[in-house]
Amino acid sequence: xxxxxxxxxxxxxxxxxxxxxxxxxxxxxxxxxxxxxxxxxxxxxxxxxxxxxxxxxxxxxxxxxxxxxxxxxxxxxxxxxxxxxxxxxxxxxxxxxxxxxxxxxxxxxxxxxxxxxxxxxxxxxxxxxxxxxxxxxxxxxxxxxxxxxxxxxxxxxxxxxxxxxxxxxxxxxxxxxxxxxxxxxxxxxxxxxxxxxxxxxxxxxxxxxxxxxxxxxxxxxxxxxxxxxxxxxxxxxxxxxxxxxxxxxxxxxxxxxxxxxxxxxxxxxxxxxxxxxxxxxxxxxxxxxxxxxxxxxxxxxxxxxxxxxxxxxxxxxxxxxxxxxxxxxxxxxxx
Amino acid sequence: xxxxxxxxxxxxxxxxxxxxxxxxxxxxxxxxxxxxxxxxxxxxxxxxxxxxxxxxxxxxxxxxxxxxxxxxxxxxxxxxxxxxxxxxxxxxxxxxxxxxxxxxxxxxxxxxxxxxxxxxxxxxxxxxxxxxxxxxxxxxxxxxxxxxxxxxxxxxxxxxxxxxxxxxxxxxxxxxxxxxxxxxxxxxxxxxxxxxxxxxxxxxxxxxxxxxxxxxxxxxxxxxxxxxxxxxxxxxxxxxxxxxxxxxxxxxxxxxxxxxxxxxxxxxxxxxxxxxxxxxxx
Amino acid sequence: xxxxxxxxxxxxxxxxxxxxxxxxxxxxxxxxxxxxxxxxxxxxxxxxxxxxxxxxxxxxxxxxxxxxxxxxxxxxxxxxxxxxxxxxxxxxxxxxxxxxxxxxxxxxxxxxxxxxxxxxxxxxxxxxxxxxxxxxxxxxxxxxxxxxxxxxxxxxxxxxxxxxxxxxxxxxxxxxxxxxxxxxxxxxxxxxxxxxxxxxxxxxxxxxxxxxxxxxxxxxxxxxxxxxxxxxxxxxxxxxxxxxxxxxxxxxxxxxxxxxxxxxxx
Numbered sequence: 001x002x003x004x005x006x007x008x009x010x011x012x013x014x015x016x017x018x019x020x021x022x023x024x025x026x027x028x029x030x031x032x033x034x035x036x037x038x039x040x041x042x043x044x045x046x047x048x049x050x051x052x053x054x055x056x057x058x059x060x061x062x063x064x065x066x067x068x069x070x071x072x073x074x075x076x077x078x079x080x081x082x083x084x085x086x087x088x089x090x091x092x093x094x095x096x097x098x099x100x101x102x103x104x105x106x107x108x109x110x111x112x113x114x115x116x117x118x119x120x121x122x123x124x125x126x127x128x129x130x131x132x133x134x135x136x137x138x139x140x141x142x143x144x145x146x147x148x149x150x151x152x153x154x155x156x157x158x159x160x161x162x163x164x165x166x167x168x169x170x171x172x173x174x175x176x177x178x179x180x181x182x183x184x185x186x187x188x189x190x191x192x193x194x195x196x197x198x199x200x201x202x203x204x205x206x207x208x209x210x211x212x213x214x215x216x217x218x219x220x221x222x223x224x225x226x227x228x229x230x231x232x233x234x235x236x237x238x239x240x241x242x243x244x245x246x247x248x249x250x251x252x253x254x255x256x257x258x259x260x261x262x263x264x265x266x267x268x269x270x271x272x273x274x275x276x277x278x279x280x281x282x283x284x285x286x287x288x289x290x291x292x293x294x295x296x297x298x299x300x301x302x303x304x305x306x307x308x309x310x311x312x313x314x315x316x317x318x319x320x321x322x323x324x325x326x327x328x329x330x331x332x333x334x335x
Numbered sequence: 336x337x338x339x340x341x342x343x344x345x346x347x348x349x350x351x352x353x354x355x356x357x358x359x360x361x362x363x364x365x366x367x368x369x370x371x372x373x374x375x376x377x378x379x380x381x382x383x384x385x386x387x388x389x390x391x392x393x394x395x396x397x398x399x400x401x402x403x404x405x406x407x408x409x410x411x412x413x414x415x416x417x418x419x420x421x422x423x424x425x426x427x428x429x430x431x432x433x434x435x436x437x438x439x440x441x442x443x444x445x446x447x448x449x450x451x452x453x454x455x456x457x458x459x460x461x462x463x464x465x466x467x468x469x470x471x472x473x474x475x476x477x478x479x480x481x482x483x484x485x486x487x488x489x490x491x492x493x494x495x496x497x498x499x500x501x502x503x504x505x506x507x508x509x510x511x512x513x514x515x516x517x518x519x520x521x522x523x524x525x526x527x528x529x530x531x532x533x534x535x536x537x538x539x540x541x542x543x544x545x546x547x548x549x550x551x552x553x554x555x556x557x558x559x560x561x562x563x564x565x566x567x568x569x570x571x572x573x574x575x576x577x578x579x580x581x582x583x584x585x586x587x588x589x590x591x592x593x594x595x596x597x598x599x600x601x602x603x604x605x606x607x608x609x610x611x612x613x614x615x616x617x
Numbered sequence: 618x619x620x621x622x623x624x625x626x627x628x629x630x631x632x633x634x635x636x637x638x639x640x641x642x643x644x645x646x647x648x649x650x651x652x653x654x655x656x657x658x659x660x661x662x663x664x665x666x667x668x669x670x671x672x673x674x675x676x677x678x679x680x681x682x683x684x685x686x687x688x689x690x691x692x693x694x695x696x697x698x699x700x701x702x703x704x705x706x707x708x709x710x711x712x713x714x715x716x717x718x719x720x721x722x723x724x725x726x727x728x729x730x731x732x733x734x735x736x737x738x739x740x741x742x743x744x745x746x747x748x749x750x751x752x753x754x755x756x757x758x759x760x761x762x763x764x765x766x767x768x769x770x771x772x773x774x775x776x777x778x779x780x781x782x783x784x785x786x787x788x789x790x791x792x793x794x795x796x797x798x799x800x801x802x803x804x805x806x807x808x809x810x811x812x813x814x815x816x817x818x819x820x821x822x823x824x825x826x827x828x829x830x831x832x833x834x835x836x837x838x839x840x841x842x843x844x845x846x847x848x849x850x851x852x853x854x855x856x857x858x859x860x861x862x863x864x865x866x867x868x869x870x871x872x873x874x875x876x877x878x879x880x881x882x883x
Binding site for chain 2: 622624625626628629632633635636637638639640642643646652655691692694695696698699701702703705706707710714717720721722723724725726727728729730731732733734735736738744753754756757760815819820821822825826829836839840843847850851853854857858861862864865866868869
């Protein structure tokens with residue numbers, strides 16, 4: 001049996017079903033992300049594991065035991081919340097020590113453990129500071145230390161970085177991943193930011209509307225979306241109905257919708273002759289630099305196709321230029 | 336888990352007991368009593384009949400509403416000017432002003448009556464000065480009249496109303512004022528067309544607080560005039576305290592009338608502010 | 618712009634002068650034995666000596682302070698318990714607690730006092746005791762202030778998350794409430810208790826209606842002085858205002874400190 005298992009889990013608030021028959025396995029030692037738009041049920045699923053929500057039906061297993069009806073404080077789970085979850089009347093060190101005191105750990109042991117973990121999260125210098133004296137990033141480091149110090153079986157992180165500035169957020173993503181791997185702890189990370197999920201996770205469970213839409217390694221989720229929702233949520237797919245596909249390429253695709261990423265499209269001023277390709281002809285409508293890539297929005301027979309090319313490496317097109325596009329049929333995803 | 340949860344309801348018991356014993360039951364009782372005759376103990380509307388026919392009580396209702404309206408209106412006008420001035424000055428001036436208002440807002444009741452007696456009473460400091468200098472208008476001022484009482488009421492309305500209005504002015508964006516100036520409006524047009532309509536919900540909210548404050552004021556007026564003025568709170572207290580026989584029914588009816596006046600005022604001010612609220616919120 | 622702010626300052630000054638005149642005049646009046654012309658004459662502090670050596674005055678002051686403590690402690694404990702239970706276990710009941718707490722705002726002193734009086738005046742048990750009625754009435758009249766203080770304090774500390782965090786760390790909800798929430802709303806509790814002290818200290822209505830002259834508090838003492846000796850009344854007035862101002866100064870100081878730390882946290 002997997003380290004963590006959700007079995008036929010349902011949760012409703014009143015009439016509204018928030019989680020619909022979830023079956024999910026999570027392996028020990030991995031960092032797993034629950035990704036999805038707001039309201040998809042990802043936080044609720046996490047809170048069901050924590051015991052902060054009671055499940056409507058179904059089972060939750062942790063390390064081989066059924067914990068569905070176990071009190072949250074007896075589950076052996078550590079949790080980091082969005083923000084402002086540190087106790088404002090206690091210093092960083094006192095906050096971290098709180099859980100150990102609850103476990104009646106002897107006080108000399110508490111001191112060593114607190115110092116060690118504050119060192120791991122890089123907060124030794126702030127140990128005597130109160131939350132109001134710390135930056136948002138430092139507060140979340142302290143919250144992480146507080147959750148880790150009791151050596152929980154699993155660490156839950158509920159959008160812990162959503163209130164942090166972009167630059168610092170990236171640092172903390174790397175930090176959290178490093179600490180998780182160093183300690184070899186199982187961690188579940190909830191976020192609505194797909195880039196964050198890509199950077200951090202071993203496995204991503206993409207959730208939509210109370211269900212798991214797709215579970216995969218980040219790279220597989222990116223290259224092989226299983227549904228139009230996944231394709232539209234991950235990356236920047238061109239997502240075309242069969243009708244639009246016919247209009248743009250003149251060919252009828254094998255089945256349903258076709259999705260292809262903007263960076264696999266070849267673009268040129270002259271017609272492209274390639275085997276097994278969809279070819280298109282249109283004009284550049286907008287060109288936008290996105291960091292190191294240049295994104296062209298082209299219109300091919302009334303259908304918008306976005307094309308990404310590496311900046312500086314390719315010929316540059318202007319608004320109104322006529323272009324020819326080609327995309328390999330085998331690299332398209334048929335949904 | 337769920338069963339244990341209901342054990343915690345026990346923690347609500349002290350709250351409920353105190354609220355029932357000293358708030359809910361007494362108030363319900365006084366309302367019920369208003370329908371019981373003080374003489375025969377039978378159910379009757381006679382108490383209300385007395386309230387609305389006897390001159391003293393009709394005057395009390397009239398005076399109470401008049402003084403409350405007057406002092407609340409005066410309080411609102413002064414508060415509007417004061418809060419706008421505080422808003423315009425900002426910074427240090429504003430915070431000193433607010434500190435003093437906060438301090439003075441506790442100044443009411445018997446101490447206020449005592450200060451006004453020293454100031455404007457029959458042998459008050461200012462009255463004596465006015466007599467020396469021959470300012471008849473001031474020398475003949477009578478503190479112990481409805482006008483005099485209104486003046487004292489205005490005093491305790493000012494700090495409260497200004498404190499309530501100052502935060503409302505923070506809702507007036509500087510950009511609006513700048514935009515209206517660029518569009519060619521002068522200051523008066525801006526306040527008439529934009530400022531006051533936007534503030535209307537706050538103005539009405541403050542007005543109803545002031546009205547309630549004046550309607551229920553008792554200590555100030557009693558300290559000055561004892562039972563000799565026809566005002567609702569004074570007459571209500573008179574039915575219960577200092578009389579040989581407590582008149583539960585009549586006092587109850589007067590209390591119900593006073594509560595009704597208050598409720599009507601809340602409805603009226605709410606209705607007015609709703610008319611202005613469309614589009615302002617959201 | 619310059620002209621504008623000069624006008625504003627003038628309005629503020631006018632209002633302040635209007636508000637301060639009665640206070641200043643009374644203070645001066647208490648210190649001079651003869652004030653019939655423009656300039657008061659005969660400076661003396663005899664009235665202050667007189668009232669502070671009057672055992673009745675000292676007793677009234679002591680009574681007023683003592684009567685503050687019991688209702689405030691009762692109300693704080695009762696409201697804390699009620700809000701703890703409603704916030705954590707029965708959020709739907711919170712609305713009703715709020716309504717009950719806000720009713721005294723609209724009812725105010727006169728109706729509340731006579732309602733309690735008429736209900737218990739002929740009661741032969743301890744409930745008929747005037748002092749018990751007075752304490753009960755004080756509990757209710759300060760209820761809105763204590764409720765709002767504690768409620769705002771709870772909102773400011775992000776209570777649900779803190780409680781969940783404590784629970785995940787192995788604390789029970791009750792422990793977490795008293796160990797984590799209460800210390801953090803302590804200053805809110807202190808501020809609202811001081812406001813309540815101010816209200817009870819300034820009360821004349823309840824004590825007069827419920828306890829007649831048997832329980833002479835400082836306001837009743839002032840009232841009686843007013844009837845006999847204006848200068849003495851002014852001295853009592855100065856003492857009362859000094860205490861009231863001291864209380865509100867402490868409240869303002871604590872509130873500004875609270876706001877500062879709240880801003881620091883964001």
